Amino acid sequence: MSRFDGASTTDQVIEGVSLKGKCAVVTGASSGLGLETCRVLAAAGAKVLMVARNKEALEAAAVEIRQQQPDAQLLTQIMDLADLDSVRSAAAAILKRADKIQLLINNAGVMACPLMRTAQGFEMQFGTNHVGHFLLTGLLSPALINGSPSRVINLSSAGHKFGPFNFSDPNYHQREYDKWQAYGESKTANVLFSLELDLRMRERGVRAFAVHPGMIMTNLARHLEAADITALTDRSSSSEPLVFKTPEQGAATTVWAATTFDLALEGGKYLEDCHIAHAAESGDSNGVESYAVDPAEAKQLWLLSENLVGHSFPFN
Numbered sequence: 001m002s003r004f005d006g007a008s009t010t011d012q013v014i015e016g017v018s019l020k021g022k023c024a025v026v027t028g029a030s031s032g033l034g035l036e037t038c039r040v041l042a043a044a045g046a047k048v049l050m051v052a053r054n055k056e057a058l059e060a061a062a063v064e065i066r067q068q069q070p071d072a073q074l075l076t077q078i079m080d081l082a083d084l085d086s087v088r089s090a091a092a093a094i095l096k097r098a099d100k101i102q103l104l105i106n107n108a109g110v111m112a113c114p115l116m117r118t119a120q121g122f123e124m125q126f127g128t129n130h131v132g133h134f135l136l137t138g139l140l141s142p143a144l145i146n147g148s149p150s151r152v153i154n155l156s157s158a159g160h161k162f163g164p165f166n167f168s169d170p171n172y173h174q175r176e177y178d179k180w181q182a183y184g185e186s187k188t189a190n191v192l193f194s195l196e197l198d199l200r201m202r203e204r205g206v207r208a209f210a211v212h213p214g215m216i217m218t219n220l221a222r223h224l225e226a227a228d229i230t231a232l233t234d235r236s237s238s239s240e241p242l243v244f245k246t247p248e249q250g251a252a253t254t255v256w257a258a259t260t261f262d263l264a265l266e267g268g269k270y271l272e273d274c275h276i277a278h279a280a281e282s283g284d285s286n287g288v289e290s291y292a293v294d295p296a297e298a299k300q301l302w303l304l305s306e307n308l309v310g311h312s313f314p315f316n
């Protein structure tokens with residue numbers, strides 16, 4: 001179905017695609033895959049609203065793109081996903097500047113941090129990676145509907161294989177904290193969210209996808225300790241060596257999800273290596289786990305998320 005694969009780059013995927021007149025909102029725009037995604041969407045002619053929490057890093061990222069593309073249409077917006085008040089005020093500011101949005105790339109993320117809590121008390125990885133993005137998406141939904149056909153891309157990870165979402169204790173109040181388990185659950189939440197969002201919004205012209213970008217050396221590794229790196233290196237010397245992508249290869253699946261005509265009639269899917277992923281079998285390092293695409297769990301997570309953010313987004 002797709003002529004691209006895991007080695008394809010953003011420039012290859014975007015070749016021949018014009019995004020003139022389209023508006024893209026990208027979270028986590030200050031570094032890594034988010035910055036590369038903004039670069040290539042802007043190069044294709046989109047107006048890109050770059051969103052991140054650190055003002056200096058965000059401005060530096062915009063300057064970096066403008067140095068290569070003086071005509072790039074870039075706007076910047078500060079937002080801390082770990083504070084729902086910040087998400088609300090950022091969403092209001094974005095809606096003032098963009099009443100039609102064609103692409104929302106929920107890319108920002110934090111991985112394997114020590115136990116920390118968001119301003120509203122959610123476990124940091126769940127709160128940042130899912131809850132903040134859930135609220136942002138809901139608040140921007142009028143502009144997504146207005147700009148339809150539009151797409152929402154949620155950055156997930158093969159880390160969703162660490163486990164199903166834990167509905168009995170999503171914020172680690174009763175169980176011992178495990179930084180990888182918490183990351184995995186937040187990334188499972190990203191897939192479940194994509195499934196339910198697509199179901200609720202497709203009739204309004206908004207489709208949603210989850211993306212695993214591959215393994216890319218970025219600032220995401222900032223919380224890793226020496227033991228984590230050793231564990232990774234040990235794995236890389238095993239029979240199945242770790243394959244790292246460049247940021248241009250890593251962001252390619254996001255850009256493919258955002259722009260390819262191949263997905264015009266699809267939605268709610270988990271994508272990797274510029275393809276719709278297969279259903280994972282036991283021990284499979286690729287593919288999507290069945291618990292991450294379980295419709296009942298997706299609905300349950302939606303209702304939980306509405307409860308956590310104190311806002312209802314029925315759509316249908």
Ligand SMILES: NC(=O)c1ccc[n+]([C@@H]2O[C@H](COP(=O)([O-])OP(=O)(O)OC[C@H]3O[C@@H](n4cnc5c(N)ncnc54)[C@H](OP(=O)(O)O)[C@@H]3O)[C@@H](O)[C@H]2O)c1
Binds near residue numbers: 052110111158
């Ligand atoms: N790199 C990989 O191998 C890999 C693999 C699988 C999935 N992913 C996913 O890909 C996405 C992008 O990751 P990356 O590799 O590009 O990592 P990155 O370079 O660390 O970028 C993450 C971005 O998220 C932002 N962010 C973190 N916490 C935030 C908050 N509370 N509010 C607003 N922004 C926040 C960061 O801003 P600050 O710099 O200010 O913290 C940064 O701009 C993540 O969702 C990640 O889970 C990456």
